[in-house]
Amino acid sequence: MSWLERLFQGNLMPHGQCLLWRPDLLLMHIGGDILTVVAYFTIPIALILLVKKRDDLEFNWVFLMFSAFIFLCGLTHLIALINIWHGYYFIEGLAKVLTGIVSISTACMTLALLPKAISMPSRKSMLQMNRQLKTAKEDLLDLTEQLERKVTERTIALEKLAVTDELTDLLNRRAVMARLTGQLQLARRYGKPFSLMMCDLDYFKSINDTYGHPIGDEVLTVFADHLKQATREVDSVGRVGGEEFLILFPETPLAEAITVAERLCERCRDDRTVSAYDGTVITFSCSIGVVQCNADDSEKTLLNRVDVALYDAKASGRDTVASA
Numbered sequence: 001m002s003w004l005e006r007l008f009q010g011n012l013m014p015h016g017q018c019l020l021w022r023p024d025l026l027l028m029h030i031g032g033d034i035l036t037v038v039a040y041f042t043i044p045i046a047l048i049l050l051v052k053k054r055d056d057l058e059f060n061w062v063f064l065m066f067s068a069f070i071f072l073c074g075l076t077h078l079i080a081l082i083n084i085w086h087g088y089y090f091i092e093g094l095a096k097v098l099t100g101i102v103s104i105s106t107a108c109m110t111l112a113l114l115p116k117a118i119s120m121p122s123r124k125s126m127l128q129m130n131r132q133l134k135t136a137k138e139d140l141l142d143l144t145e146q147l148e149r150k151v152t153e154r155t156i157a158l159e160k161l162a163v164t165d166e167l168t169d170l171l172n173r174r175a176v177m178a179r180l181t182g183q184l185q186l187a188r189r190y191g192k193p194f195s196l197m198m199c200d201l202d203y204f205k206s207i208n209d210t211y212g213h214p215i216g217d218e219v220l221t222v223f224a225d226h227l228k229q230a231t232r233e234v235d236s237v238g239r240v241g242g243e244e245f246l247i248l249f250p251e252t253p254l255a256e257a258i259t260v261a262e263r264l265c266e267r268c269r270d271d272r273t274v275s276a277y278d279g280t281v282i283t284f285s286c287s288i289g290v291v292q293c294n295a296d297d298s299e300k301t302l303l304n305r306v307d308v309a310l311y312d313a314k315a316s317g318r319d320t321v322a323s324a
């Protein structure tokens with residue numbers, strides 16, 4: 001008899017005979033096997049679907065091994081169910097051998113995989129790591145924000161420093177000259193008038209010589225304050241030399257600039273500043289030259305004209321305003 005004939009030799013004693021066809025035993029065997037077969041055929045479908053949907057899962061081949069092993073278990077239960085009425089014990093034996101091979105392979109591979117699987121981070125530790133990463137990210141964002149704020153603050157401070165006169169906090173020479181260039185360009189393009197005023201403290205050398213350099217510095221600061229108060233936001237006020245100041249009045253005709261200059265002379269004249277340095281009452285005056293920009297003025301001619309006006313103010317006795 002060939003193997004194939006033996007395999008399908010269903011005339012061996014049916015398993016029901018062993019159970020003496022007792023309904024209670026039959027019910028238990030048939031019921032148990034049916035439920036097991038349904039379950040063992042469903043689980044592989046679920047595992048295959050999982051592997052298909054989650055191809056990112058590590059070791060997903062283990063799920064496939066489990067599917068094969070559980071499917072074969074289901075198959076042996078199915079054959080056992082048939083064998084209650086027939087006697088296909090060769091088929092059942094073959095199915096059991098196959099199930100055994102696949103089961104033992106799955107067991108060996110699972111055991112080999114165990115150390116790797118155990119060392120995998122748990123969901124709890126991953127969640128904790130996630131929280132730590134989130135906190136670190138927030139800290140980093142905070143730090144970046146702080147850093148950006150500091151860089152902006154420093155940049156603003158540096159930009160201010162680059163255009164500011166350290167002693168008086170007015171514009172420095174470079175900055176006020178740049179503004180003058182800009183004003184001249186605007187005046188040439190749009191024909192808008194602007195006026196220029198050059199101030200120089202009178203006998204400043206003798207203030208330094210009489211009271212000392214620190215009080216000379218104080219006078220410069222006090223004078224700078226008068227300048228700030230006598231002018232408007234849009235005016236550009238700068239210190240261009242030791243005791244020499246240049247003021248630009250945009251869109252201002254000569255007469256208005258002269259009024260400001262005269263008011264400034266008056267303020268200085270009335271000032272009785274008490275030195276914070278040694279209590280000395282300091283008095284000082286200034287001479288001022290004022291000019292209005294002409295259509296044909298260049299930077300050089302304009303500065304020349306305002307210098308001449310200042311020289312005139314000095315020459316006519318100081319503490320006065322002269323215009324060109």
Ligand SMILES: Nc1nc2c(ncn2[C@@H]2O[C@H](COP(=O)(O)OP(=O)(O)OP(=O)(O)O)[C@@H](O)[C@H]2O)c(=O)[nH]1
Nearest residue numbers: 200201202203204205206208213214216217242243
């Ligand atoms: N305290 C102080 N003095 C300065 C500073 N820069 C320049 N000076 C002094 O200012 C004085 C300017 O003197 P002069 O150019 O002779 O002018 P002046 O004495 O005001 O005479 P007139 O302008 O003709 O009225 C010098 O003694 C300089 O040393 C400064 O930043 N602080």
